[in-house]
Amino acid sequence: MKLKNIFADLKIYAKNYTRSGSAVFFVFIFPIILMLIFGSIFSGTGSSQVPLYVQNLDSGGSLSSQFLASLNETHVVTVNMIPSNVNIHTYISENSISDALLIPSNFTTSVEGGRAILVYYDNPAVSTSGIAQQAISFAVQAMNNRLSNTSSIVSLSVNTSLTTHTTGYVDYLMPGLIGFVVLISPMFSMTYVVSSYKRDKIFRQLSLTPLTKSDWFVSKFLWYLIVSALSAAEIVAIGAFVFNASMAINLFMAAFIVIGVFMFTSLGILAGAIARSEEGSSVIGNVITFPMMFLAGTFFPISIMPAWLQSFAHFLPLYYIIDGLNSVTLYTNYPAAWFDLAVSFVVAVVIFVMSIWKFNWKEE
Amino acid sequence: MSEVVILVDGLKKSYGPIRAVDGLTFSVYRGEIYSLLGSNGAGKTTTVEILEGIRHPSSGKVSVLGQDPWQHASQLRNKVGIMPQDFRFMERITPREAISYFCSLFSVQNRAKELLKLVELEDSGDVRFINLSGGQKQKVGICLALVNDPQVVFLDEPTTGLDPQARRKIWDLIIKLKAEQRTVILTTHYLEEAEILADRVGIVDHGKMVVEGTPDEIIRKMGTGRKLHIQNIGDIAAHLSKDLGLTMSISGDDIVIPMKNNHDLINILAYAEKKGIDLPRLSLKEDTLDDIFVNMVKENGE
Numbered sequence: 078m079k080l081k082n083i084f085a086d087l088k089i090y091a092k093n094y095t096r097s098g099s100a101v102f103f104v105f106i107f108p109i110i111l112m113l114i115f116g117s118i119f120s121g122t123g124s125s126q127v128p129l130y131v132q133n134l135d136s137g138g139s140l141s142s143q144f145l146a147s148l149n150e151t152h153v154v155t156v157n158m159i160p161s162n163v164n165i166h167t168y169i170s171e172n173s174i175s176d177a178l179l180i181p182s183n184f185t186t187s188v189e190g191g192r193a194i195l196v197y198y199d200n201p202a203v204s205t206s207g208i209a210q211q212a213i214s215f216a217v218q219a220m221n222n223r224l225s226n227t228s229s230i231v232s233l234s235v236n237t238s239l240t241t242h243t244t245g246y247v248d249y250l251m252p253g254l255i256g257f258v259v260l261i262s263p264m265f266s267m268t269y270v271v272s273s274y275k276r277d278k279i280f281r282q283l284s285l286t287p288l289t290k291s292d293w294f295v296s297k298f299l300w301y302l303i304v305s306a307l308s309a310a311e312i313v314a315i316g317a318f319v320f321n322a323s324m325a326i327n328l329f330m331a332a333f334i335v336i337g338v339f340m341f342t343s344l345g346i347l348a349g350a351i352a353r354s355e356e357g358s359s360v361i362g363n364v365i366t367f368p369m370m371f372l373a374g375t376f377f378p379i380s381i382m383p384a385w386l387q388s389f390a391h392f393l394p395l396y397y398i399i400d401g402l403n404s405v406t407l408y409t410n411y412p413a414a415w416f417d418l419a420v421s422f423v424v425a426v427v428i429f430v431m432s433i434w435k436f437n438w439k440e441e
Numbered sequence: 442m443s444e445v446v447i448l449v450d451g452l453k454k455s456y457g458p459i460r461a462v463d464g465l466t467f468s469v470y471r472g473e474i475y476s477l478l479g480s481n482g483a484g485k486t487t488t489v490e491i492l493e494g495i496r497h498p499s500s501g502k503v504s505v506l507g508q509d510p511w512q513h514a515s516q517l518r519n520k521v522g523i524m525p526q527d528f529r530f531m532e533r534i535t536p537r538e539a540i541s542y543f544c545s546l547f548s549v550q551n552r553a554k555e556l557l558k559l560v561e562l563e564d565s566g567d568v569r570f571i572n573l574s575g576g577q578k579q580k581v582g583i584c585l586a587l588v589n590d591p592q593v594v595f596l597d598e599p600t601t602g603l604d605p606q607a608r609r610k611i612w613d614l615i616i617k618l619k620a621e622q623r624t625v626i627l628t629t630h631y632l633e634e635a636e637i638l639a640d641r642v643g644i645v646d647h648g649k650m651v652v653e654g655t656p657d658e659i660i661r662k663m664g665t666g667r668k669l670h671i672q673n674i675g676d677i678a679a680h681l682s683k684d685l686g687l688t689m690s691i692s693g694d695d696i697v698i699p700m701k702n703n704h705d706l707i708n709i710l711a712y713a714e715k716k717g718i719d720l721p722r723l724s725l726k727e728d729t730l731d732d733i734f735v736n737m738v739k740e741n742g743e
Contacts (some may be wrong), residue, residue, distance in 0.1 A: 081545065081548075082545070082546055084547035085546055086542075086546075088542075089531065089534060089538060089539075090531075092533070092534060092538065093531040093532070093533045093534050096533035096569070097533060246509070277529030277530075278525050278526075278527070278528075278529065279529060279530065279531065281495060281525055282523075282525060282528075282530070282585070284495065284548040285493065285495075285518060285521075285523050286518065286543060286547065287515070287518060287546050287547060288546050289520075371608055409708045
């Protein structure tokens, strides 16, 4: 491998790439359009009801059921139950929840004893929080009124310290879009490049120069790393300036981008190498790319999908990249990130080995 | 022209049950233009690709500048220039950029200006490849083949699909290469091209060498000799046959009389003058490489 040849190839490839309007559009403009559209739809208060997550540890209690019924009657919030056997703090982090309410296990007995507290977790950065809090306060007031006309038996403890940073939709969307860019920029280009170079015998031409197959691969990997990093920076910047969103930028994030680009550059080469024609390569490329684009947690958390689709998502290599990016940028859940990183690395190496095996520089 | 630059001895190459090259033997000497002729699928491109080190022979011996092209591909890369059939390059790259790129890969100084001038492409040096004409694209291919100042140049069907004017410009370029003492291996299915350019020609069919030599040698050896064509009007044919005892055939409007020697021709002209016969559309024709090739392919049942 010669550094000089890698850079010569990187330079000419970059020129050819940046002169293609469609390639630049897909990497630098399309993700931003998606971000603006999805961000505008899902970040606002446009929906009539605000989701409120409730963990009822007093499930047998009659008063907790009464309270939930009056909460439902407000028609302002949609109550979603958090299983009673999970830690509410972890659940909030992992599911990007803005508004949650904890009904303690001793709620009914405490009310009967004359003093009870409900714990409300809110996220002040999300505009829905005020609405949810008002609905809860309204239900608390209604209950107090029913119980006694003189004193407030039930009070609300508002707890904002748990949600250490904003987890609005755009915060969730940013790592997903970075995963999206890491997927599509090398995948679409490499599949096309390999099949068209085969058709035009450009590989043959290059094989007659001192450039080696490894030089060529490294230069493509470096190029898509540059492109993906720039696009990721653009996504973070637009997220911050337009949606006031933020994400933790750290070495983990860089590791996921590097492994992701390595994985999808290899996969693009593999798809282009096994395709017999240019048309075939675009079919193979699309069959591989589209399910990942939508089902790997790019635009929505996979938890909203049916169980069978969630199981399917676990077979998509991009899922581990996006899940890992979410773990490090949203939840600072490093053990999960290490697992995702390990899975992504192994998958990337397997795909790389297959692509090297299938991708012939010479024609035999 | 004594040093053997390319040696092919008993070369065979099969793709499964198909024998693309079937025991081919020939040599190319330094400084000559050697043309491999054959119809599509005759085995010429496979042969050239084996010489370029792109394909591995099934059996037989091959050497280029004394080295095995498959084993020593990397050493030969600096001495050999190759323009593949139907040359293509990255669509949005200009000829100047393509040449500069190849110069960096071969670690030679940037020869873009000099090579663009050589192929008369200075005016289109900054036009993207996709916008070049067919002839201009082929010229870029030739430039890239010459970047490393090669001793041996392989040109695989360099003029296929080009208009006559563009073809002639490429021919001029090939003649320039010979003038620079380079050895040129030219594969083509344009017989006229080989006849004009090549010092020696090898006609390949079904992976075998059918005939080899200079175009003149081949015409003499394989041709059917000179023939006199006269337009067949009145009873010229009957007179010539009866009075001079000549055998002849009719081809369209013409009477065709094979000439064994110059006397046959003189006799006919003297006879016509004596009898006051006009010989309209008189012409003397000899087989071209094209005729020989067509006959040969016909004989082989294609």
